[in-house]
Amino acid sequence: MGGKHRRIGGEVGWRVGSSSFATAFRPFPSRSRFKMSSRRNRVSEEEINELISKLQSLLPETRRRGAGRASAAKLLKETCSYIRSLNREVDDLSDRLSGLMATLDSNSAEAEIIRSLLPS
Amino acid sequence: MYRRSFKDTRSSLGSPNPNFSKPMVALRFLRALSLVRRSGLGACSPSYRARGIRRAAYACMAASAGPRRAWSRALLRKIRRRPGRGLRRPRAVIWRHRPVGGGDRLEVALRRLVPGGGCMEYCRLLEEAADYVKCLAMQVRLMQTIVDSASHV
Numbered sequence: 168m169g170g171k172h173r174r175i176g177g178e179v180g181w182r183v184g185s186s187s188f189a190t191a192f193r194p195f196p197s198r199s200r201f202k203m204s205s206r207r208n209r210v211s212e213e214e215i216n217e218l219i220s221k222l223q224s225l226l227p228e229t230r231r232r233g234a235g236r237a238s239a240a241k242l243l244k245e246t247c248s249y250i251r252s253l254n255r256e257v258d259d260l261s262d263r264l265s266g267l268m269a270t271l272d273s274n275s276a277e278a279e280i281i282r283s284l285l286p287s
Numbered sequence: 288m289y290r291r292s293f294k295d296t297r298s299s300l301g302s303p304n305p306n307f308s309k310p311m312v313a314l315r316f317l318r319a320l321s322l323v324r325r326s327g328l329g330a331c332s333p334s335y336r337a338r339g340i341r342r343a344a345y346a347c348m349a350a351s352a353g354p355r356r357a358w359s360r361a362l363l364r365k366i367r368r369r370p371g372r373g374l375r376r377p378r379a380v381i382w383r384h385r386p387v388g389g390g391d392r393l394e395v396a397l398r399r400l401v402p403g404g405g406c407m408e409y410c411r412l413l414e415e416a417a418d419y420v421k422c423l424a425m426q427v428r429l430m431q432t433i434v435d436s437a438s439h440v
Contacts, residue, residue, distance in 0.1 A: 218413035225420050243393040246416060250400045253423045257344055258337075260430040265336035267437045268324055277317050279436040280429075284310045 215239075222246055312351045313429050319343040320433075342366055348426045357411070358419045361403025 219239050226242075226249055323339050346366050349359040394412070398404040401416045 214410060215413070218410060218417070222413060222417050222420070225417055225424075240391075240393055243397055246420065247393065247396045247400055250416075250420060250423065253420070253427055256427050257423070257430065258341060260427065260434055261340040261344060262333070262337045263434050264320070264340050264430065264437075265333045267434065268320075268336065268340075275436075277314070280313045280317070280432060281310065283432060283436075284313060 219243075309425060309429065312347060312425065313432075315351060316344065316347045316426075316429060317433075319347050344426055344430065348422050352418070352422050356415065356418055357403045357407065358401055358415045365402060 216239075219242055223242050226245055320340065320343065323336070323343055345362055349362040349366070352359040354360055394409070397416060398407075398412060401412065401419050404412055404415065407415065
């Protein structure tokens with residue numbers, strides 16, 4: 168009897184304790200759980216538009232769809248596909264490099280690269 | 288080799304990253320390539336070698352970008368992570384949680400593509416994505432130059 172009460176009391180106590188323990192222990196304040204839309208409004212649309220136009224300037228010409236700012240969604244989509252294509256190119260180039268490894272001579276390659284990279 | 292180069296960039300933590308210029312990345316990458324060749328990977332199958340070269344490419348890119356960028360830190364962490372290697376620091380799992388409950392599909396896709404993009408704010412994500420795209424494009428151009436020079440010789 169006493170044990171049962173104690174167990175029930177302990178259970179309730181544990182539940183109460185766990186919620187307060189969780190909130191006390193959570194390293195991030197609860198505002199990190201807010202929805203993204205409210206945070207975007209706080210950070211200001213202008214900054215986001217500025218960052219998005221900076222992203223647009225980094226995309227190659229063929230993906231930029233001419234002048235005029237495309238919508239943010241389109242730009243994000245283009246950025247995603249551009250990053251995927253760059254990853255694929257890195258894979259492809261590393262495949263080719265591994266095939267050419269035998270014929271690659273470090274010294275001449277370094278000289279070639281330095282020659283091509285220097286502005287003179 | 289990667290550890291040494293990361294320490295070099297770490298020593299310049301205060302300055303705005305002097306290592307990030309195309310010749311520096313090129314030399315770093317060439318050094319990595321010669322290391323790959325010397326380390327005996329040259330005797331392995333081409334696909335294994337290609338994987339090693341790919342890892343070297345991403346590592347050089349991240350090391351050249353410096354430790355100030357979240358994506359470079361996350362990329363280096365991912366490359367150096369090897370199962371059961373030494374003592375694992377007990378990481379709090381909670382910092383990896385995304386601070387957002389969802390977001391639209393494009394944002395989620397971008398977060399997956401940019402390394403370390405899982406727990407950033409939206410503004411930070413856009414900045415990191417821009418820097419990542421810039422560095423990736425430069426790395427691709429560099430590798431193309433090397434391949435061209437190697438195939439023409």
